[in-house]
Amino acid sequence: MRSTEALKVAVVGTGYVGMGTAVMLASLGYDVVGVDIDERKVEMLRRGELPIYEPGLEDLLRASAERLRWTSDYAAAIPEADVIFICVGTPPMAGGAPNLQYVAEAAQSVARHLNGKLQVVVNKSTVPVGTGDWVSRLLEEHAENYHANRYVVVSNPEFLREGTALHDSLYPDRIVLGSDRPQGIARMRELYAPLLDQTFTPPACAPRPEGYTVPELVTTSLSSAEMIKYAANAFLALKISFANEIAGLCECVNADILEVTYGIGFDRRIGHRFLAAGAGWGGSCFGKDTSALISTGGEYGYAMPILEAAIQINQRQRHLVVNKLQRHLPRLQGKRVAVLGLAFKPNTDDLRDAPAHDCIARLTALGAKVRVHDPVALAAARREWSHLKYDEAQSVEEALRGADAVLVMTEWPEYCALDWDVALSGMRNALVIDTRNVIRTRPRYGTVEQIGRRPTLMGAAPLEASA
Numbered sequence: 001m002r003s004t005e006a007l008k009v010a011v012v013g014t015g016y017v018g019m020g021t022a023v024m025l026a027s028l029g030y031d032v033v034g035v036d037i038d039e040r041k042v043e044m045l046r047r048g049e050l051p052i053y054e055p056g057l058e059d060l061l062r063a064s065a066e067r068l069r070w071t072s073d074y075a076a077a078i079p080e081a082d083v084i085f086i087c088v089g090t091p092p093m094a095g096g097a098p099n100l101q102y103v104a105e106a107a108q109s110v111a112r113h114l115n116g117k118l119q120v121v122v123n124k125s126t127v128p129v130g131t132g133d134w135v136s137r138l139l140e141e142h143a144e145n146y147h148a149n150r151y152v153v154v155s156n157p158e159f160l161r162e163g164t165a166l167h168d169s170l171y172p173d174r175i176v177l178g179s180d181r182p183q184g185i186a187r188m189r190e191l192y193a194p195l196l197d198q199t200f201t202p203p204a205c206a207p208r209p210e211g212y213t214v215p216e217l218v219t220t221s222l223s224s225a226e227m228i229k230y231a232a233n234a235f236l237a238l239k240i241s242f243a244n245e246i247a248g249l250c251e252c253v254n255a256d257i258l259e260v261t262y263g264i265g266f267d268r269r270i271g272h273r274f275l276a277a278g279a280g281w282g283g284s285c286f287g288k289d290t291s292a293l294i295s296t297g298g299e300y301g302y303a304m305p306i307l308e309a310a311i312q313i314n315q316r317q318r319h320l321v322v323n324k325l326q327r328h329l330p331r332l333q334g335k336r337v338a339v340l341g342l343a344f345k346p347n348t349d350d351l352r353d354a355p356a357h358d359c360i361a362r363l364t365a366l367g368a369k370v371r372v373h374d375p376v377a378l379a380a381a382r383r384e385w386s387h388l389k390y391d392e393a394q395s396v397e398e399a400l401r402g403a404d405a406v407l408v409m410t411e412w413p414e415y416c417a418l419d420w421d422v423a424l425s426g427m428r429n430a431l432v433i434d435t436r437n438v439i440r441t442r443p444r445y446g447t448v449e450q451i452g453r454r455p456t457l458m459g460a461a462p463l464e465a466s467a
């Protein structure tokens with residue numbers, strides 16, 4: 001790995017984005033200080049423990065430990081940094097607009113420790129257009145060491161996915177840099193030079209994927225970069241809602257959504273990715289960012305009906321899950337329902353806006369007894385879903401034992417690999433609502449309902465494995 005010791009980096013906020021950024025830059029050879037106001041997180045990180053679950057991240061954290069420091073003290077990080085990333089949360093408020101309080105607090109704390117030399121403050125949090133300018137003003141107002149033109153604000157939106165945060169940080173499709181000042185872009189080009197160099201040797205524990213070529217560097221104005229982030233997430237959310245809308249029609253006309261999306265995806269203008277029909281999107285960003293765009297539109301009296309429809313379809317998908325169950329078990333009072341998967345997607349223990357939450361809440365409201373399993377998210381659910389009523393199972397077998405139905409809510413690899421003939425044998429009633437279409441070889445008996453596919457009914461002859 002080449003040495004890139006010249007630039008020093010501070011990363012403010014150590015959530016998914018901050019962790020991904022800090023560990024990625026340390027593994028490129030930079031000295032990085034991570035700053036978080038959550039002292040519990042800082043202590044964990046100092047002990048080499050991860051506050052988030054992500055396969056492989058711990059290895060890289062250990063491998064780059066000598067270049068990483070963690071602190072809750074801005075004074076120990078900001079004055080010496082050439083580049084300061086702001087990666088704090090921007091959660092949604094009631095009307096859909098993002099809460100920028102954490103960004104404001106972080107900017108003010110950064111301002112108080114600026115060193116009066118050229119420093120680049122990079123916004124990686126997802127923020128509405130105009131926030132970069134506002135951060136600039138906050139720096140100016142709160143800087144104790146203020147020198148005009150001595151700091152530059154750059155927007156560098158993040159496109160990583162949870163569960164693959166590190167891989168996505170090291171191997172992005174593109175790097176977007178928005179600034180109205182050329183010094184900011186120049187320093188960021190220097191920082192990201194290793195990622196833009198095809199001959200760069202990546203860390204041994206995160207090898208370059210087969211066929212990967214260096215990312216496109218997209219430089220724009222500050223406001224365009226801010227908009228690119230929202231437009232990208234909104235488009236991905238639309239794509240999923242489109243697949244879900246077509247899936248519903250497939251069920252009406254007896255077509256199969258897997259065959260349909262397989263067929264349309266070969267058109268390079270469409271592609272196969274993000275067309276998986278299911279329980280709909282969850283997580284911390286698609287819902288928040290689509291609502292934020294609509295809210296921005298509202299400030300200008302500009303309606304965004306396509307995004308409104310995408311959100312409605314997503315809500316309908318969640319309802320569909322329990323509705324499908326009710327078709328077979330019209331009265332859920334006293335029935336035992338197993339739920340496989342709590343996290344909003346596999347390879348994470350993040351429960352934010354997870355479809356499983358709404359389904360469990362509705363099932364219990366209808367009187368069902370719910371038993372849940374998740375390979376990693378049970379502990380997080382104990383902390384965050386204490387308002388929900390369910391029992392925990394430590395294995396899939398335990399979850400299914402004696403159940404009247406099972407809902408598959410997350411496509412964890414272990415659920416995809418289940419032998420359903422064996423799994424169903426422990427249930428009182430062999431009914432599966434497979435909301436992620438993980439069952440490709442249908443079991444020999446039982447009832448399997450999927451999304452956008454023909455159901456297999458109790459006692460039916462086995463279907464051929466689908467593509």
Ligand SMILES: NC(=O)C1=CN([C@@H]2O[C@H](COP(=O)(O)OP(=O)(O)OC[C@H]3O[C@@H](n4cnc5c(N)ncnc54)[C@H](O)[C@@H]3O)[C@@H](O)[C@H]2O)C=CC1
Pocket residue numbers: 012013014015016017018035036037038041087088089090102105106109124125126127158159160161162284285
């Ligand atoms: N989670 C994801 O996969 C992605 C998130 N984003 C965006 O990145 C931003 C951060 O998201 P996450 O990493 O998920 O957030 P998170 O909520 O997991 O973590 C934010 C961290 O910032 C810390 N923090 C809050 N105020 C602070 C302050 N004043 N000083 C220092 N630390 C402070 C919190 O203690 C927390 O550890 C959001 O705007 C999000 O929309 C963008 C791409 C991907």
Ligand SMILES: O=C(O)[C@H]1O[C@H](OP(=O)(O)OP(=O)(O)OC[C@H]2O[C@@H](n3ccc(=O)[nH]c3=O)[C@H](O)[C@@H]2O)[C@H](O)[C@@H](O)[C@@H]1O
Pocket residue numbers: 126158159160161162163233236240273274275276277278279280281282283284285286344345
């Ligand atoms: O801004 C963000 O936070 C991030 O949001 C998403 O990443 P993430 O939420 O981690 O996860 P995705 O893999 O995109 O999945 C989001 C949701 O969509 C669902 N999904 C995804 C793909 C699909 O085809 N169908 C589908 O229902 C997943 O189950 C999950 O609930 C984007 O993919 C990232 O590029 C972006 O940086």
